[in-house]
Amino acid sequence: MTKQTHTVEKIGGTSMSRVDELRETLFIRQGDPYGRIFVVSAFGGITNLLLEHKTSGEPGVYALFSNADNDHGWSDALTRAAGAMGKAHAGVLGHPADLSAADDFVRERIEGARSCLIDLQRLCSYGHFRLSSHMLVIRELLSGLGEAHAAFVTAVMLRRAGLDARFVDLSGWRDEGQYTLEERIRQGLSDVDAACEMPIVTGYAQCTEGLMKAFDRGYSEVTFSKVAALTGAAEAIIHKEFHLSSADPKLVGENAVVKLGHTNYDVADQLSNMGMEAVHPKAAKMLRQAGIPLRVTNAFEPEDPGTLIDDTPAQTPRVEMITGLGVYALELFEQDMVGVKGYDTAILEVLTRHNVRIVAKTSNANTITHYLDAPLKSVRRVERDLERIYPTATLNARNLAVVSAIGRDLGGLKVLSRGLAALEDAGVELVAAQQTTRTVDAQFVVPRDRMNAAIRALHTALVERTGKGALAA
Numbered sequence: 001m002t003k004q005t006h007t008v009e010k011i012g013g014t015s016m017s018r019v020d021e022l023r024e025t026l027f028i029r030q031g032d033p034y035g036r037i038f039v040v041s042a043f044g045g046i047t048n049l050l051l052e053h054k055t056s057g058e059p060g061v062y063a064l065f066s067n068a069d070n071d072h073g074w075s076d077a078l079t080r081a082a083g084a085m086g087k088a089h090a091g092v093l094g095h096p097a098d099l100s101a102a103d104d105f106v107r108e109r110i111e112g113a114r115s116c117l118i119d120l121q122r123l124c125s126y127g128h129f130r131l132s133s134h135m136l137v138i139r140e141l142l143s144g145l146g147e148a149h150a151a152f153v154t155a156v157m158l159r160r161a162g163l164d165a166r167f168v169d170l171s172g173w174r175d176e177g178q179y180t181l182e183e184r185i186r187q188g189l190s191d192v193d194a195a196c197e198m199p200i201v202t203g204y205a206q207c208t209e210g211l212m213k214a215f216d217r218g219y220s221e222v223t224f225s226k227v228a229a230l231t232g233a234a235e236a237i238i239h240k241e242f243h244l245s246s247a248d249p250k251l252v253g254e255n256a257v258v259k260l261g262h263t264n265y266d267v268a269d270q271l272s273n274m275g276m277e278a279v280h281p282k283a284a285k286m287l288r289q290a291g292i293p294l295r296v297t298n299a300f301e302p303e304d305p306g307t308l309i310d311d312t313p314a315q316t317p318r319v320e321m322i323t324g325l326g327v328y329a330l331e332l333f334e335q336d337m338v339g340v341k342g343y344d345t346a347i348l349e350v351l352t353r354h355n356v357r358i359v360a361k362t363s364n365a366n367t368i369t370h371y372l373d374a375p376l377k378s379v380r381r382v383e384r385d386l387e388r389i390y391p392t393a394t395l396n397a398r399n400l401a402v403v404s405a406i407g408r409d410l411g412g413l414k415v416l417s418r419g420l421a422a423l424e425d426a427g428v429e430l431v432a433a434q435q436t437t438r439t440v441d442a443q444f445v446v447p448r449d450r451m452n453a454a455i456r457a458l459h460t461a462l463v464e465r466t467g468k469g470a471l472a473a
Helices: 019-027 046-050 061-066 073-090 096-123 131-160 181-188 211-231 265-273 281-290 343-353 376-389 415-425 448-464 468-472
Strands: 007-011 036-040 165-168 198-202 235-240 262-264 294-298 307-310 321-333 357-363 367-373 394-406 432-435 441-447
Touching: 007 211, 019 131, 036 131, 036 211, 046 061, 046 073, 046 131, 061 073, 061 131, 073 096, 073 131, 096 131, 131 165, 131 198, 131 211, 181 211, 198 211, 211 235, 211 281, 262 265, 265 281, 265 307, 265 321, 265 394, 321 357, 321 376, 321 448, 343 367, 343 376, 357 432, 376 394, 394 448, 415 432, 415 441, 415 448, 441 448
Parallel strands: 007 036, 007 235, 036 198, 165 198, 235 294, 262 307
Antiparallel strands: 294 307, 321 367, 321 394, 357 367, 394 441, 432 441
16 A cells, blocks of 8 residues: 555534634635545434434434334434534535535425335334344444534535535445445545545445444544555544643633643553543554554644554653543342352453443452443443353442553552552542553542542652653653
8 A cells, every 4th residue: 555645534423513614714724725535424413313322322313213112202303403414514505506505405305214224114013024133234334324414514614615515425325236344435436536636435335344343432533544554654643622631721720731742552442441532542543554644633722633542652751641530339249159169250241232331440369350341220230241241249230430540661669558548648548459461551549529629639659740841751
């Protein structure tokens, strides 16, 4: 693969909701605006309406359809999603012809999806057909609606501004062909010349592998990374609405945080594990293997180069970020566990079956504790299954938080002992703590309602008192 000079750039959903503000600063830049391929997510909140809310779990079209028998509550939800799409593009487009084109686009896609779901619901009213066998395809279909809408609207907006922008639809809408992800991308970009036009590519790509099956809501970053790898991009860029900083400025103060500036893919993986995805770990793997550096920028500060993520090791050990995540600690105690194999395997099988994500785990002779990023109802289902498998075990779920100190190299910094002292000084109760031998993170488990206090205390002790200047290295 020959390394090119173009970049592949992704805009996330929150930033997409303000894409009109990026027209002059990001897209129409000084000099040559071309040589860039943009991969876009759906406008903020649209995918939640089409599937389910990412954090609260409130059902969207997909969730309502999957639980429906003969009622059409999902159809009302689809109408609401269409209304939200219309509101989103009305806030971006100004010309009546552009608004009409976007309205027509939404109507055609939404009504096409509605007809498909009605037909499928009717078909599955017969005993030979099971709705469950079609749900993954439906999830893919609905996901593609949001990304296709956002890409279409962005291309229309840019063409009105004088750019030669092209809508590249990878969603497979009314496409009878069967393509792998690589084939889908190559087919979509086959006649695109990024040197003289600006491709606006859907973050969702329909393919035989099934992006949702493998990556669920992380699919747009996988598409983005695959486009970068296949086209041999000089750099992959993600435009967010914030800088990657040493902590959340809302928690520790604007003047206390420091932009990372430069870090590596090890740190990116740890951030992903803590729910702060600079990039999906599978997407990062593609970029790393292709030798493509990733840059994370603040879309609304185009003059700032942001943070570069590559394979470069740290010049000096330091803590680069403090972040926290609310979890449920699921503890299984079984006196007969000592010296017996298989407990861990059985627990992992149950967690996998219920699609529960593990943030961290600890164990001793007769106790295994998993720190889980999941709704309480999912944790309760796991508990019930484990009680059936191990009827003499004692199971306990606690509402806690994992606060992590992360850096490319924490060697010799005594992060664990300094962190423990900082939490004690701040009056934060410590439930557990651990540091791996790889020295890229140290984790402190605290009561969930003390997570923010723990982040502030650890940031003060491990970042601010160490010296801000080192973070930019």
